[in-house]
Amino acid sequence: MAQTRKDLRGRVLRKGESQRRSDERYVYTYTDPLGRRKYVYAQDLVTLREKEAQLMKDQMDGLDIYVAGKATVNFVFDRYMSLKNNLKPTTKSNYLYMYDRFVRDTFGKRNIAEIKYSDVVQFYNYLVEKQELQINTLETVHTLLHPTFQLAVRDDIIRKNPSDGVMAELKKNLGMKTGVRHALTIPQQRAFMEYIATHPIY
Template identity: 30%
Template sequence: MAGKSGLRRDSKHRVLRRGESIRANGKYQFKYHIGGKPHFVYSWRLEPTDPLPVGKKPCLSLRELEKQIGYDLDNRLDPLGKNITVNELVERYLKTKVGMRPNTLANYNFVRNILKNEPFGSQKISKIKTSDAKLFLIKMQQEDGRGHSTIKTVRGVLRPAFQMAVGDDVLMKNPFQFELAGVVVNDAVTREAVTKDQMRKFLKFIHDDVVYCKYYEVIYILFHTGMRISEFCGLTMKDIDLEKRTININHQLQRTSKREYVIEPTKTNAGTRVIPMTNEVTEMFRAIIEDRPDYKVEKVVDGYTGFLFRNATCSHALGTQIQSYGQQV
């Protein structure tokens, strides 16, 4: 209501500032503009010291909300963007990622599904402090039993997502900008390279075994070239030059979550390379090529054909068997 001086006052005769008013139900309202468009915030209390009406949920006072809005506008932050949840921020961030490889997309979907089932994902990004971010990752490990690699993957999405919010002038600080090592325990198993003696024993067993002997040339090549199995499975006849004794590695064969085969670039730029072959490796490839039938119909995957083995499926299955056996030994 307005007094004799023309100033609007509340029921306690306190002068209401510009933009402040009281609705019919007794709720305080503050009106402000962004880009010429009006926006509103509401509260049941004008000052922080005002008692909360019976039956109403706890909330910041109108003057506290005004202070937050003024701070955001003074620092050129977007007060509206701060109201989005962690899940909404992640969705917005993932929309900026285009041209992703199938495996990368699968990892993003994995993180998306984890956050959808976590109360953390429903929180407003403006409420997330660095300690909240750390406690969330600790909970994932200690209470949920998530492994270090999973936690690293989740944080690998959350950190750039929150950094995007900083870049968009929504937040002042990224709560995930900390070293992971000081927060969660790295319980990942350290891999140890086999010794030359172990390699010789392994190859001898493969050579003499009635089941695995058919894979001897393949395993010998993998040991002596350092190729990834996905690179080996993607090899075509054109990639092998027995005269120059070279292997051209510029792609790999992968299988998506939908069990579809795709050709992808090498894992890193350094992965695109030409590998020289020793005499022994050359002979192993020669034996494989000589045993390869002349098929009337070749398997084609993303324009690649003439795979070293019968088709992409057989090639990938071979790699899977080698991996499985290697883990057992």
Template identity: 40%
Template structure:
């Protein structure tokens, strides 16, 4: 019997055929008599898919599983799910259909990877602004749906395994939000921002925040005429306000928060260098200020389109920075129980961090008040008391370590 060939004269193997429209088909029959077909646009692609079938059989995966979507498995999960309260079941359905169905549900189950699930959870945090308790509920449904795929031999492992645990580590959500960064955390953040790459352009504005204690509206409203690099001072005389008006984002220039907020803030060399870096970056990227707000223009800190920034943009950037810095730390350290991670932070955290560094250095309380622009010294004293309480705990820890080294601690203590 002559070998069958395609239109190009290539010999076709058993089960292969070229269809009238020029595409290719491979047919085979299972031992139980069930017939299957796969299709491809060309012969090379068809044979690649045949090889994948062999691999799938070896791995114990079901034939045809590459066509099943996540949403199809979700519908099966709805039929199978029993033994929970109706309101809980309704909540699970809402979570999946509201957040997963359109974003991830169309994906074929075989194409959903671990990285896809983790990126999806990051999207829920950063773009949808969901808290972890909500994502936990979404994860419960998604993990169960994917587990059906594992149990029915569509996939070998559940790509959502440990995804929620990793999310919590990356965003440090199990830790109480602190108002100020510890010294080692501040150093970790600065080192991460100093690396060439995705976040390098964020370094100047966050450096100025960390080393001046200016409020976010004071920082984003700074113009080049408000700073004097030769004298090394910043003139704070207005603030940039960002708000929503009839559903539209709007900016306005306002007077400082209080009369004391109108002030002159000295620059450290780190701040001067940050301003110089901004100038160099704008010249290199040919960025010019396109914002005119209530007659004010020539703002210092701009996005790539030459427009002013706002606290929402900056806080979202910080979320991404914390996420990727912590991911890098976890990848470098196998023992993640002792790894240094950044806590959840916002722009206002930098003001508290700068205040803490001033108090730690024993700066006079009146000078701290003037630099921060506090109208009431009681506000400064409250922060001072909070920081010094933390310092006392730290210093006692140093004393205890010293006494242990001198063997002055009572032995055989039964208490931790």
């Protein structure tokens, strides 16, 4: 039977907890998503366990994975949207519809830290050539992905935004002029209206 660990006052400590004799500080030891050993310190046991609880909450929320650079594009997009409190309901619904339809089940599942400029170009080309997206629809997708990557840059998850300059390059390759607008196709409009009608927020 394993020996019970106690602090200097005789209180039973949990797994991962210990107390240093040198300065009587409490320590919680754990392993992060990358397999690295980490330490949390506190002057008293109550504070240490509060920090432990916050770590557990971060793990439940996926925040530890995000900080470790293992988050998917979907995770960061959802995080980005949770911060956009100023969006009108119809605008937010449109954004979610576009993302769910064209990004979430494919490109969105990729690790955001591993995506390069060329990956974004290839994905956009795929949307235009295989999914037959109009340029204005692709611009909406870009309007969602670019700030998603930018959030990861600001949070120090990635160094550069891999979507910078992609739309300009794509338009150049397609020989298109900026400013040209195209409406959604009838099937796209119908799918969008069905999405609004069935979305739990609405």
